[in-house]
Each structure stands twice: as C-alpha cells, then as structure tokens.
Amino acid sequence: xxxxxxxxxxxxxxxxxxxxxxxxxPVSLRYxxxxxxxxxxxxxxxxxxxxxxxxxxxxHKIVKQQPGWFYSAVTIVSMVIVAIIGLFWGIGGxxxxxxxxxxxxSPLAATMFxxxxxxxxxxxxxxxxxxxxxxxxxxxxxxxxxxxxxPFGQYIHPRLPDFAEWIMQVPNMASKRGILIGIAxxxxxxxxxIILGIERSWLGxxx
Amino acid sequence: xxxxxxxxxxxxxxIYGLLTIFIIAPFFIPLKLRENIMPQTKKLFDFMESIPPxxxxxxxxxxxxxxxxxxxxxxxxxxxxxxxxRKIPVIGMSFDPQGPGMAVDASDYVLSEINRxxxxxxxxxxxxxxxxxxxYKAGFEAAILEMGExxxxxxxxxxxxxxxxxxxxxxxxxxxxxxxxxxxxxAAAYPDWWVLYAQSRYGVKVAAGLTAxxxxxxxPYLQTGQFTGMLSGMxxxxxxxxxxxxxxxxxxxxxxxRGMNSQSMIHILIILFIIIxxxxxxxxxxxx
Numbered sequence: 368x369x370x371x372x373x374x375x376x377x378x379x380x381x382x383x384x385x386x387x388x389x390x391x392x393p394v395s396l397r398y399x400x401x402x403x404x405x406x407x408x409x410x411x412x413x414x415x416x417x418x419x420x421x422x423x424x425x426x427h428k429i430v431k432q433q434p435g436w437f438y439s440a441v442t443i444v445s446m447v448i449v450a451i452i453g454l455f456w457g458i459g460g461x462x463x464x465x466x467x468x469x470x471x472x473s474p475l476a477a478t479m480f481x482x483x484x485x486x487x488x489x490x491x492x493x494x495x496x497x498x499x500x501x502x503x504x505x506x507x508x509x510x511x512x513x514x515x516x517x518p519f520g521q522y523i524h525p526r527l528p529d530f531a532e533w534i535m536q537v538p539n540m541a542s543k544r545g546i547l548i549g550i551a552x553x554x555x556x557x558x559x560x561i562i563l564g565i566e567r568s569w570l571g572x573x574x
Numbered sequence: 575x576x577x578x579x580x581x582x583x584x585x586x587x588x589i590y591g592l593l594t595i596f597i598i599a600p601f602f603i604p605l606k607l608r609e610n611i612m613p614q615t616k617k618l619f620d621f622m623e624s625i626p627p628x629x630x631x632x633x634x635x636x637x638x639x640x641x642x643x644x645x646x647x648x649x650x651x652x653x654x655x656x657x658x659x660r661k662i663p664v665i666g667m668s669f670d671p672q673g674p675g676m677a678v679d680a681s682d683y684v685l686s687e688i689n690r691x692x693x694x695x696x697x698x699x700x701x702x703x704x705x706x707x708x709x710y711k712a713g714f715e716a717a718i719l720e721m722g723e724x725x726x727x728x729x730x731x732x733x734x735x736x737x738x739x740x741x742x743x744x745x746x747x748x749x750x751x752x753x754x755x756x757x758x759x760x761a762a763a764y765p766d767w768w769v770l771y772a773q774s775r776y777g778v779k780v781a782a783g784l785t786a787x788x789x790x791x792x793x794p795y796l797q798t799g800q801f802t803g804m805l806s807g808m809x810x811x812x813x814x815x816x817x818x819x820x821x822x823x824x825x826x827x828x829x830x831x832r833g834m835n836s837q838s839m840i841h842i843l844i845i846l847f848i849i850i851x852x853x854x855x856x857x858x859x860x861x862x
Binding site: 396399400403404406407408409410411413414457458459460465468469472473474475476477479480484485487488489491492493495496497498506510513514516517518519520521522528532535536539540543544547 | 584586589590593597605607608609610612613639640641642643644672674675678679681682711712713715716717719720723724727728733734789790791793794797806809812834835837838840841842843844845847848850851852855
C-alpha cells in the first residue's frame with residue numbers, strides 16, 4: 368500500500384496533466400491551475416526540509432566536535448542571524464538584510480568565482496596541447512571564437528567576428544541541436560517510465 | 575632543464591602574477607576599444623525599441639547570483655534603464671533565491687538615477703504604476719506555466735508583502751497576453767523552461783541575458799526564433815551599453831565595457847600561454 372498509493376496518484380495526475388494540455392476548456396484550465404499551485408506549495412516545503420537538513424547536518428558536526436565543526440557553527444549562526452534580521456527588520460533596498468547581502472555575501476561569492484580565472488589560466492596552459500588533429504581543431508576554433516569576440520578582433524581582420532559567429536551558428540549549433548533532441552527523447556522516455564510506474568527510484572527506500 | 579622544457583614548466587606564480595597585472599592594468603589605462611555589435615544583441619535592442627510606451631509590460635526575471643555579477647548585473651541595469659526611459663512598464667521577479675538581492679540593487683540604482691533626472695512626477699518611475707518587483711518564488715517550472723493563466727495566483731503579494739491587486743500595473747497585467755517580452759537574466763538553465771512553458775505554450779516572446787559559458791547552449795533557440803534576442807556574457811552586456819550610448823540613453827559607458835578591456839587582456843594572455851605551452855610540447859616531442 369505504501370508504494371501502490373503514490374504510484375496510483377502519479378499515474379492519475381501524470382495522465383490527466385497530459386490530457387489537460389490538449390483541452391483548452393475552462394474546467395481543464397482550472398484543474399491545471401490547481402495542480403500547479405500545489406506544485407509551488409510542495410516546492411516551498413522542500414525548502415523547509417532543506418533548512419532542517421542544514422541544521423541536522425551541521426548540528427551533528429558541532430555536537431560531535433568533528434573536524435571543521437567551527438565552520439559548521441559559523442554556518443548555523445550566520446543563517447539564524449540573517450533570517451532573524453530579514454524576518455523582523457525587512458528586506459527592502461535600504462534594509463540591514465540587503466546591506467549584509469551586498470557587503471558580505473556578494474563580495475565573498477564574487478571572490479570565490481573570480482579565483483576560477485587563475486585556475487583556468489593555469490589549467491589551460493598545462494592541459495590544452497594539440498596532441499592530435501581533433502585537439503588542434505578544437506584549439507583553433509577556441510582561438511578564433513575568443514579573438515573574434517574580443518573588441519579588437521575586428522581590428523585584426525574585419526571578417527573575424529563574423530567567422531567566430533559562424534562557428535557558433537553552424538558547427539556549434541549542429542552539435543547542440545543533436546544533444547537537445549537526444550535530451551528531449553530521454554525526458555519523454557523517463558517521464559513515461561515514471562508515470563507508468565516502471566521507474567520507481569523516486570519513491571526512495573525499500574518496502 | 576633545457577630551454578624548451580622551461581616553456582612547458584612555467585611556474586604558476588608567474589602565470590598568476592601576470593594575470594593579476596593584465597586584469598588590473600586596463601582599469602588604469604583604458605583601451606577605448608569599441609564593441610562590435612553581435613546580431614542577437616542588436617535584435618533584442620531593436621525589439622525593446624519597438625515596444626510602445628505605457629502599454630504591455632516587460633517581465634525581467636533576475637535569476638543570477640553575486641558570483642556572476644560582472645556579467646549579468648550590467649545587463650539588468652541596461653535593460654531596466656531602457657525600459658524606464660522609454661516608459662515601458664517592468665514586472666520583476668526571481669526564481670533563484672539569491673536573485674532578489676541583485677534585483678533590488680539594480681532597480682534601486684536605475685530608479686534613483688532616473689528619478690533624480692526627472693523634471694516632473696510624470697517623468698519619474700513610480701512603484702506600482704511603472705515598476706513592480708514580485709520577489710522570489712519556489713517551484714519555477716510550475717510558476718512559469720501558471721503565470722500563463724494568472725500571474726497574481728503565483729505572486730499574490732510583491733517582494734515587500736503588498737497585495738498585487740492593489741498595484742495598478744498588476745491590476746491591468748493578468749497573464750502572458752499582457753506581456754511584451756520576458757527577459758531572463760541568469761547563470762542557470764531557466765531560459766530552457768521559459769522557452770518550453772511560456773514561449774511554446776503561450777506564445778510570449780522570450781529573450782535571455784546569459785553568462786558567456788552558457789551562451790553556446792542557447793544558439794539553437796536563436797535560429798528557431800524562440801529567442802527574440804540574446805546577450806552573451808560580459809560582451810553582450812558591453813554591446814548593450816554601446817547601443818545605449820549610441821541612442822543617448824546614457825552619457826557614458828558602464829561597468830561591462832570597462833570589464834571587457836580586462837577580459838580581452840586576459841584572453842590574450844591565456845592564448846599566449848597556450849601557444850607557449852604547445853611550442854614547448856612539440857619541441858620536447860621532437861627531441862625525444
């Protein structure tokens with residue numbers, strides 16, 4: 368019963384939503400709206416679960432004094448303080464919440480991301496070797512696109528930006544389109560497997 | 575160590591040091607290179623120019639985080655400035671939990687600039703009439719679909735908790751039929767869902783401002799016409815700033831244009847290092 372009922376709900380809702388898509392009747396549209404509102408509410412509950420999970424995970428580390436427990440304490444204290452500030456003193460443009468966001472979180476996140484430039488430069492120097500014809504072509508295409516998209520690409524040759532754009536519009540798009548079609552077929556197959564109860568991993572656990 | 579072996583073994587501290595110089599130097603020595611405008615940027619700009627003032631609203635979905643601020647934020651600022659100056663109503667929203675902070679920052683910046691220059695209250699941008707920010711909503715797939723029927727049912731209150739029916743702009747904007755275009759500024763795959771659910775099902779026009787690394791994935795949507803335009807990374811943002819300058823929306827170039835100088839310099843540096851590494855690699859292989 369624990370597995371049959373969710374599978375039955377999944378089958379009924381899945382099939383009815385597919386049928387609903389092709390029937391633009393007010394009743395059908397109202398049904399669609401109701402289901403979508405439920406989905407939004409359920410997703411919001413997932414956020415509450417995630418917050419609970421953060422507390423359990425980091426709380427466990429603090430209690431057990433595991434390595435790095437101090438960072439877990441910082442995580443929980445920061446989360447609680449920012450949540451309290453946002454809940455009681457507002458989240459407007461001039462609020463303390465927004466100031467914390469812009470002056471602490473924003474520079475920290477930007478710094479972490481900016482460090483990637485250093486790793487990428489070092490990794491590109493060490494790894495991008497033209498060991499075969501294919502890797503040479505990849506390198507050549509990368510150079511053309513990089514230079515063509517730079518502001519001074521047009522000064523090297525006036526047609527270079529157009530050539531870079533052609534690489535993006537033709538060879539790149541041909542491969543991307545193939546991938547997209549593959550993903551679409553995969554998504555249809557997976558959706559059908561879930562609706563028909565063939566794929567059951569989403570139920571989690573065991574009987 | 576032989577000289578060609580040195581070419582493949584440059585110390586990473588030298589690479590990091592040169593990179594730092596190449597990033598910082600253009601901020602003090604401006605290169606003044608003008609952007610070559612890509613067709614997808616021009617297409618979006620032209621479409622925005624064709625939207626009649628005071629009629630259909632534009633949705634701007636602020637779905638980026640501070641880590642992609644240099645690429646995405648100038649796009650948001652440019653698009654908001656163009657909408658506000660052309661009196662196109664804007665409805666802002668976010669499906670990324672970190673989006674509201676970026677949205678509030680971008681809108682506050684542009685609003686203060688426009689309202690400072692406004693000669694009369696009619697020239698200013700008024701919250702609720704010309705601009706609304708609806709805040710964050712979880713469950714973006716369902717939300718994008720449901721907004722095709724009723725935006726207010728997805729966002730019953732705005733970012734600060736005001737009921738949306740009390741806002742004049744929202745009272746006359748029921749669903750996608752009242753939207754001129756949805757602009758998705760993001761570093762994630764949200765535009766896919768806007769194309770799948772909003773564009774394909776409800777026919778609303780969609781355009782995206784993306785980080786450069788993502789842009790290649792979305793070119794098919796440009797060719798099919800499912801994207802009305804696209805801004806690719808900092809270059810796309812700089813191109814938009816250039817177009818804004820040419821059309822007198824602003825008197826000076828913005829952060830993206832300045833950032834592009836640094837980005838161009840480090841691209842050159844990376845290309846040089848790759849060439850040096852490959853020369854060293856080939857010479858070493860020849861000797862063996």
